[in-house]
Amino acid sequence: MPTLSIIVRGKVQGVFFRQSTKETALSLQLSGEVWNNVDGTVGIVVSGNREQLDAFVKWCHQGPSRARVQSVEVSEADERSFSGFAVVR
Numbered sequence: 001m002p003t004l005s006i007i008v009r010g011k012v013q014g015v016f017f018r019q020s021t022k023e024t025a026l027s028l029q030l031s032g033e034v035w036n037n038v039d040g041t042v043g044i045v046v047s048g049n050r051e052q053l054d055a056f057v058k059w060c061h062q063g064p065s066r067a068r069v070q071s072v073e074v075s076e077a078d079e080r081s082f083s084g085f086a087v088v089r
Helices: 017-027 050-060
Strands: 003-011 031-036 042-047 068-077 085-088
Touching: 003 050, 017 031, 017 042, 017 050, 017 085, 042 050, 050 068
Parallel strands: 031 085
Antiparallel strands: 003 042, 003 068, 031 042
């Protein structure tokens, strides 16, 4: 399955971004991981079919209601297999 690496910039920490990301990914039947980076960004690696990934990337541009997304950087990553979707602490 295609895998994407995503970096989300803006007010994305302390606004339930990671938990909302997990819920959105699971609702789209995607697998992967999400984590906070020390520079204030959120990192995501996500796998699924192209249509699901497109919907997920679109969501990342908005995020949860308290987030203020400034930019979303998306790149293709090596295909990976995940069991579910995890919030990495």
